[in-house]
Amino acid sequence: MFQRIKQLRQAGVVGINARNNRYVMPHNPRALYALVDDKIKTKQLAQSVGIAVPELYGLIRSVGESGNLDTLLQDRHTFVIKPAHGSGGNGILVISGRRRNTFFKHDGTIIDIYRLRHHIENILGGVYSLGGQPDQAIIEYRVKFDPVFNSISYHGVPDIRVLVYRGIPGMAMLRLPTKRSDGRANLHQGAVGVGISLKTGMTTLAVCDNRRIDEHPDFGHTLVGLAIPGWENLLLLATRCYELAPLGYLGVDIVLDAKLGPLLLEMNARPGLSIQIANGQGLQPRLDAIDEHCAQSQLFESAEQRAKLAATLFA
């Protein structure tokens, strides 16, 4: 056991207790949590500074308003319904097809308008929100993800998580839904995590269930050595999010749309630590390097400069 502790320490692995005590608590003021926990606020903020986000189709605030569902949906065939205060990808319903009042979920199962409404009512009732408080339901644009991911993503939307520490990208990973994760890009539900080199935007290694893998468990395609298209743009977008919500320890979730490019999906004030496993590296050396950099330069750095730093700071 002590052997393992020593090894992890040498690898610079950050544990949950250390993350909370050393990074989340000192760098993330509680008052700013509301900005990132409420996806509507995040969206509005992002739009106000020109950060691209999936388009908001409609907002349902109360059970009464769910009657307007038909008018909100118009004749849209694809959309996403999710809770404004959800966490861990819970409560997200992806509709990828429609025939009148019959909807097709991303995995092909059928759901009728009543069940859709029930799902919305559950969201409003706070089933998926933190602490069970009453919530709001968001209906938004369903991302048509970049064809790069077609062969390595099962049903759901793959997203890219960038950890931004004190405004500088520290680590990134690609999250791929699998059959087992039920189309969700959540690592502890069985999704695949793929480490990305900040410098090149190429995938480096992949893990599933905390174990290293080389191929996608459902498709068998190789996961290593892929290039993320428009990587510099994506990194810049992630970096700009720090100006949106100045949280020192911030997780930014980005999707790559085939037409629209990188879109900000959501932000997280206490991003998980699986990113270390996906990259096969501990966070500690990188966070230390950023701390050191910040201690040396007092100058204001633009988002472009900071995004570039990520490529140079970690050799």
Add this chain to the structure above:
Amino acid sequence: MRNIHVHVLAVGLSVFSLAIMWTKVSTLGLPIMPDEQTSTWIIEAQIEFEAVGKPVIVNLDIPNSIPGYTRLDESFVSRNYGLSIDIVNKDRRAEWSVRRAKGLQRLYYRLDLAADLTESGSKKNVRAPAPPPIPDYPEPFASAVQDLLQSSRDQSADVFTFVSQLVSNMNNDLTDSSAALIHKGVQAGTEKWVQRITYVLAGARIPARLVRGIVLTKSNGRTPLLNWLEVHNGEQWQGIDPLSGSKGYPDNFVRWSVGDDPLLTIKGGHNVQLHHSISQQPQSLVNVAHERAEAMESTMLGLTLLKLPLATQNIYRILLMIPIGALIVVIMRVLIGIPTFGTFMPILIALAFRETSLLWGIGLFCLIVGSGLALRFYLEKLQLLLVPRLSAVLALVILLMLLLSLLSHELDFEYGIYIGLFPIVIITMVIERMSILWSESGALEAYKTGFGSLLVATITYFVMNNNYLEHWFFMFPELLLLMLALFLWAGRYTGYRLNELIRFRELAK
């Protein structure tokens, strides 16, 4: 910086709480182990006499302050007699009186004692008594005294050795003519004997006095009072064995009265008899400590819960265990990383187990949560709003428990009846949370968390039901400050959780 602050605060709190605890243990004798027994002594003085039908006044010397002992309680049994207690020369005197009494009379005085823990006692420097004047000894007594004093003085260095020498000379030198002369008519060891020594010592201007006391022995029953000699050397009174002349008091010597005044005087009666008897009573240390604290008028007692009404005490017995439960949850979550429903749900489940006993509790819990979960999935199909659905689950859970109780009553299981006290809301919440986790993260995660909660609750149950812990927290509520310190430390813990050692195993290369 923040760390230093936390460490200083936590160390301060621990030291403070342990210091209070230590003080309580050392001065009040609050027991560290539960159910510890000690013995208290009961000394009873029985006065028997024949009244002759005239007014009766009985005076009895009773102890005031007893060095080395605390008076826990005393009582007087005296039918028809009026009672008053006076303090005469720092001794107490009980006075019974009655206008008319005839026949055999019996009066009792009863005293409860506990031995002091600290040796020191009250060694207040009492003002030294004036040296007695040299008595006008009659001849040939005078020369015998002179003779004795002279020979003793030659063989001694200070007051105590002089007195020791004198006493042993008086006792042992039966061949010595002057000693024999002084001896004359007095039996060794009696009151008179001690008084005679005092009389002789006055010849050397040494203050001396008679002390009566009782030696506490294991053999219960009648015990005569022991006459002892005390001599003042200008600084303090010191006991001297009136027979051997050796310094000190017998072991377990309870000083009953001081001075030459008669122990008992009776007007209006004859055939007087006075008996003392001793008995030993086992008592829980807690009670003794409590009584001792009251007798000492100790402020420390303010920090024990023994003063509160019994019902309140019982509530605190449970309440004080809750932080211990919280400590277990902290350890499980922060140090080990076992997932649980909510933070304090396991404590509540453990409290519920207290009422059902563990195995039954776990069985009932699984049964009710299992069937509740099934019902919840059925309700899911009906597509109900959240709050009405929760309420529906609640109603069904209560119905389920009712059925179980009825069933167990029919089958003569007494455990089923306790189920009614099982906190319903907790079960309902567990069902709700578990079903959400189930539909969101899959059955595995739900089972894991459910099992984690049950495991933590079971451990918490064992810890919270521990006799020692319950005793410590009840006797020493200041230990809560120690808990606070532990929580502060846990709050600044940045090490790995046990489950992270497995989670990050790929990185440990």
